[in-house]
Amino acid sequence: MTIEADIERIPRRRTANGSQRAVLRAEANLPVNGKVMRVMVFGLTGIDGARAEEVVALVNSRDPTAVPLVRVHSACLTGDILGSQKCDCGDQLKVALRQIQVRPHGMLLYMLNHEGRGIGLTQKIRAYALQDGGDNTIEANLNLGLPVEARDFIAAAEVLHLLNSDTIDLLTNNPLKIEGLETHGVTVRHRVPIQGDLTEQNAQYLLDKDQRMGHIGALPAHYLQGPKATQDVS
Numbered sequence: 001m002t003i004e005a006d007i008e009r010i011p012r013r014r015t016a017n018g019s020q021r022a023v024l025r026a027e028a029n030l031p032v033n034g035k036v037m038r039v040m041v042f043g044l045t046g047i048d049g050a051r052a053e054e055v056v057a058l059v060n061s062r063d064p065t066a067v068p069l070v071r072v073h074s075a076c077l078t079g080d081i082l083g084s085q086k087c088d089c090g091d092q093l094k095v096a097l098r099q100i101q102v103r104p105h106g107m108l109l110y111m112l113n114h115e116g117r118g119i120g121l122t123q124k125i126r127a128y129a130l131q132d133g134g135d136n137t138i139e140a141n142l143n144l145g146l147p148v149e150a151r152d153f154i155a156a157a158e159v160l161h162l163l164n165s166d167t168i169d170l171l172t173n174n175p176l177k178i179e180g181l182e183t184h185g186v187t188v189r190h191r192v193p194i195q196g197d198l199t200e201q202n203a204q205y206l207l208d209k210d211q212r213m214g215h216i217g218a219l220p221a222h223y224l225q226g227p228k229a230t231q232d233v234s
């Protein structure tokens with residue numbers, strides 16, 4: 001059965017959360033890296049019917065019965081679009097898409113509301129300004145009076161439920177993301193590590209993710225083995 005047919009079958013599915021419901025608003029074919037994928041736009045509506053947010057899914061589905069490899073990617077305008085080397089987001093996006101395309105079933109959920117770990121673009125750039133002055137990624141958020149982590153994974157979970165993907169393999173180094181999805185009824189069968197580019201500019205950020213934010217292996221192990229091993233850092 002195709003994904004489109006599956007979606008047709010379950011428009012009135014009860015939500016896992018009760019408070020938000022994902023609705024497929026539009027879909028089309030999209031050629032990406034030489035392969036045709038399916039792009040879908042989901043709208044999340046709150047309990048009062050108010051439109052809450054949009055989520056984009058990019059789906060490769062040669063075998064919809066297989067457990068999908070999923071990347072829940074938090075929007076990062078600076079990294080994903082502008083090519084910033086301050087974070088690893090843009091590179092992770094490319095790596096994730098390549099891996100999803102070679103699996104029989106896979107999907108990337110692009111979380112538009114997650115920009116800046118949920119604080120939004122303006123506040124993220126304000127946080128970057130504080131980082132220019134010496135704050136790390138955690139201190140900068142806190143000094144703005146904002147949480148270090150402001151994302152939730154309700155919308156992602158709702159879209160996965162609607163796509164009949166209650167059990168997934170997840171591309172992430174972030175245990176919070178797994179917890180966030182599992183809280184909302186998605187089972188993460190395997191965590192699949194994902195490595196972006198290491199640059200001089202993002203090394204400290206990746207170290208902070210591992211050492212202060214509980215990520216697993218965001219910074220490649222060889223970086224910690226001394227200057228010789230890091231000579232090829234671009």
Ligand SMILES: Nc1nc2c(ncn2[C@@H]2O[C@H](COP(=O)(O)OP(=O)(O)OP(=O)(O)O)[C@@H](O)[C@H]2O)c(=O)[nH]1
Nearest residue numbers: 074075076087114115116117124127137172173174
């Ligand atoms: N507030 C803030 N957000 C940032 C910063 N650098 C990147 N981001 C945002 O962080 C989000 C990506 O989150 P990460 O914690 O890097 O990675 P993750 O998606 O949680 O974990 P992985 O799945 O392992 O990649 C994106 O929304 C980026 O815009 C920063 O210094 N401050």
